[in-house]
Amino acid sequence: xxVFVTGxxxxxxxxxxxxxxxxxxxxxxxxxxxxNEEALAKLGAKAHRGSLDDVESLRAGAASADGVIHxxxxxxxxxxxxxxxxxxxxxxxxxxxxxEGSHRPLVISSGxxxxxxxxxxxxxxxxxxxxxxxxxxxxxxxxxASRGVRVTAVRLSPTTHGRGDKHGFVPSIIRAAREHGxxxxxxxxxxTWPAVHRLDxxxxxxxxxxxxxxxxxxxxxxEEGVPFKDIATLIGDRLKIPxxxxxxxxxxxxxxxxxxxxxxDQRASSERTRRELGWEPKQPGxxxxxxxxxxx
Numbered sequence: 001x002x003v004f005v006t007g008x009x010x011x012x013x014x015x016x017x018x019x020x021x022x023x024x025x026x027x028x029x030x031x032x033x034x035x036n037e038e039a040l041a042k043l044g045a046k047a048h049r050g051s052l053d054d055v056e057s058l059r060a061g062a063a064s065a066d067g068v069i070h071x072x073x074x075x076x077x078x079x080x081x082x083x084x085x086x087x088x089x090x091x092x093x094x095x096x097x098x099x100e101g102s103h104r105p106l107v108i109s110s111g112x113x114x115x116x117x118x119x120x121x122x123x124x125x126x127x128x129x130x131x132x133x134x135x136x137x138x139x140x141x142x143x144x145a146s147r148g149v150r151v152t153a154v155r156l157s158p159t160t161h162g163r164g165d166k167h168g169f170v171p172s173i174i175r176a177a178r179e180h181g182x183x184x185x186x187x188x189x190x191x192t193w194p195a196v197h198r199l200d201x202x203x204x205x206x207x208x209x210x211x212x213x214x215x216x217x218x219x220x221x222x223e224e225g226v227p228f229k230d231i232a233t234l235i236g237d238r239l240k241i242p243x244x245x246x247x248x249x250x251x252x253x254x255x256x257x258x259x260x261x262x263x264x265d266q267r268a269s270s271e272r273t274r275r276e277l278g279w280e281p282k283q284p285g286x287x288x289x290x291x292x293x294x295x296x
Contacts, residue, residue: 003209004048004065006030006058006091007072009039011165012109012156012198016071017043019202023210030061030072052087055094062098067105067209070095070137081257085135092137096144096151105150107208108141112194112219112268113158113261120224121268123155123217138217145215152212154205156220158264161286162198163293169193170286170294172258174235183236183243184262186251189229191265196222197283207277218273222281225267234287238295 003020007013008029020027021044029040031047040047050057052072062068070092074084092108099106114133115121127138138153145151159169177183201220208218229243236243252259273279284292 001066001209002026002028002064004028004030004061004068005045006052006068006070006095008043008045009036010071011162011168012160012201013071014039014043015162015198015202016069016205017045019206020209021045023206028061028065030058052091055090058091058094059098062095065104068095068099068107069205069209070106070108071205073109082134088135088137089140092140092144096141096147096149099149100144101148103148103150105152105209105212106141106144107152107154107205107212108137110138110153110155110217111158112155112221113264113266115266115268117265119267121266123219123269123272142215150212150214152208152214153217154201154208154220155217155268156201157194157196157222157268158261158266159193159195159286160198160201160220161195161289162283165198165294169261170231170290172255173231173262174239174294176255176258177235177239177241180254181241182254183232183239183241184246184251184254185229185232185243186246186248186263189227189232189245191228191263192225192267193228193231193264193286194221194224194266194268195226195286196220196281197289200281200283204273204277204279207279211277213276216276218277219268219270221268221270221273222283223285224269226286228262230287231290234290235295238291
């Protein structure tokens with residue numbers, strides 16, 4: 001299958017490309033720079049020059065493919081999250097338009113983080129209608145389904161961890177701890193984050209592309225919920241700094257714009273995903289990975 005991948009040189013997208021190549025697919029990745037083109041060449045993939053803001057390049061890339069996997073999102077600047085979410089919506093609309101009427105697969109990236117705070121989210125759990133959060137790729141993508149596109153969503157865990165992670169949730173926590181000389185959790189620290197290793201997530205993207213059922217949401221969740229206090233304590237111990245509780249208001253001063261993510265309290269199941277697609281995570285868990293690859 002000829003597969004067009006956005007975000008193909010990113011933390012998750014690069015290993016998706018590697019997984020697709022191992023499975024025998026021909027991969028073309030979106031490249032916004034010469035450096036991206038060089039990175040794709042090292043991965044054994046072709047480069048299609050463009051960006052998320054260049055909708056014509058997105059349409060052209062998707063039109064020439066048998067299927068599309070959308071992994072791109074700007075995680076580098078949380079202060080522009082709403083703008084980045086708007087850019088992603090335009091990108092998904094463009095990809096869907098290129099695939100319209102073809103019944104070719106479009107696999108998009110979403111998340112489990114805010115589906116059902118304090119409860120267990122399953123693949124059937126839908127985004128709350130009143131959620132005050134600007135990013136909503138599922139609504140954009142599934143709107144394409146009625147126009148003859150085989151849409152599925154891979155819902156990533158709040159932390160999709162692994163070697164090379166520079167802009168994810170864990171690096172943000174570590175940077176704040178180093179800056180302030182203290183590792184912080186909020187309240188009792190009982191809030192939990194689902195987690196998945198990026199290599200396991202990459203396998204799920206491939207399975208969703210090859211065998212995903214139209215309209216399905218699949219959960220890239222290896223661990224249903226890791227207590228935030230355990231994460232903060234590990235970071236404090238490894239950095240040899242105190243681990244302390246803060247109020248929600250104090251956490252804003254410590255984490256900055258990342259504070260809302262630090263307070264995520266979500267558990268998520270991947271039972272149906274595993275059953276339907278035969279997906280079985282095999283990589284190290286979050287705490288083991290933090291100790292080895294983030295603080296080792």
